[in-house]
Amino acid sequence: MGNQVKVGICQIRVETDKHTNIVKGQEMIQKAAAAGCRLIVLPEMFNCPYQSELFPVYAETYPGGPTIGMLAETAAREKVILVGGSIPERDENNRIYNTSYIFDESGKLAGRHRKVHLFDVNIKGGTVFQESLTLAAGDKLTLVDAPFATIGVAICYDVRFPEMARAMMLKGAKILVYPAAFGPVTGPLHWELLMRARAMDNQVFVIAAAPARNDMAEYKAYGHSLIVDPWARVLAAADEGETLLMVEIDLDVVDEVREELPVLKHRREGIYPDVNS
Numbered sequence: 001m002g003n004q005v006k007v008g009i010c011q012i013r014v015e016t017d018k019h020t021n022i023v024k025g026q027e028m029i030q031k032a033a034a035a036g037c038r039l040i041v042l043p044e045m046f047n048c049p050y051q052s053e054l055f056p057v058y059a060e061t062y063p064g065g066p067t068i069g070m071l072a073e074t075a076a077r078e079k080v081i082l083v084g085g086s087i088p089e090r091d092e093n094n095r096i097y098n099t100s101y102i103f104d105e106s107g108k109l110a111g112r113h114r115k116v117h118l119f120d121v122n123i124k125g126g127t128v129f130q131e132s133l134t135l136a137a138g139d140k141l142t143l144v145d146a147p148f149a150t151i152g153v154a155i156c157y158d159v160r161f162p163e164m165a166r167a168m169m170l171k172g173a174k175i176l177v178y179p180a181a182f183g184p185v186t187g188p189l190h191w192e193l194l195m196r197a198r199a200m201d202n203q204v205f206v207i208a209a210a211p212a213r214n215d216m217a218e219y220k221a222y223g224h225s226l227i228v229d230p231w232a233r234v235l236a237a238a239d240e241g242e243t244l245l246m247v248e249i250d251l252d253v254v255d256e257v258r259e260e261l262p263v264l265k266h267r268r269e270g271i272y273p274d275v276n277s
């Protein structure tokens with residue numbers, strides 16, 4: 001029998017024009033829904049080039065803004081759970097966050113994740129990025145109850161913190177969704193390894209949604225969106241071009257793996273008390 005759900009990732013190539021990104025996002029969500037996807041995921045900063053100085057310019061405040069409006073309306077029209085990648089969000093105190101808005105099948109806001117770990121790195125001869133120049137950090141885990149499973153949502157650099165994935169799993173997540181935008185330096189080294197590791201450690205599905213590479217962009221996304229099962233097997237993978245990645249997942253596999261290879265039951269929290277999750 002199984003508990004099957006088709007999931008889709010819209011690997012959008014982000015352009016400079018915000019409206020173009022919104023329209024493309026909507027078209028790809030519609031295509032995924034028409035192909036039977038019930039859970040659809042967009043990448044990190046899908047409406048905005050990944051550049052710190054542009055985040056305040058492209059930011060929107062819930063419930064206003066054309067991107068947020070498109071996400072809510074499209075989720076309701078297509079009757080899908082929509083993890084709307086992320087966009088720059090401006091709060092009432094004028095702080096900007098890297099935020100994922102998640103809408104349910106009726107278009108109601110089901111959750112909102114503000115990226116917890118900001119990407120401030122200086123890799124010699126490689127990537128230099130400082131999100132904290134313009135962004136503030138979130139301080140909460142985000143879990144959403146879908147009809148088929150509890151879903152944990154975190155953003156990009158958040159995946160490097162295994163404690164966070166573990167905490168979401170302990171709160172019941174069977175699917176972890178990571179809207180992300182790795183670059184050409186850490187992408188080839190760590191992207192698949194991290195996503196498969198989080199799936200393996202926590203015996204969950206991992207859905208990692210990346211933007212397609214845009215050669216005109218200052219920050220060249222690595223692409224390679226992935227869907228990984230609780231055995232850490234890659235069920236579907238994209239290359240770096242714009243594409244819709246879809247696959248059917250069977251949620252019963254989560255319980256099967258946890259039964260057959262009971263590492264989660266074998267945890268001995270008393271031996272590692274410093275891990276606070």
Ligand SMILES: O=C(O)CCC(=O)C(=O)O
Binds near residue numbers: 156180183186190
């Ligand atoms: O962790 C990485 O290597 C990339 C992270 C990133 O690009 C981000 O958080 O936006």
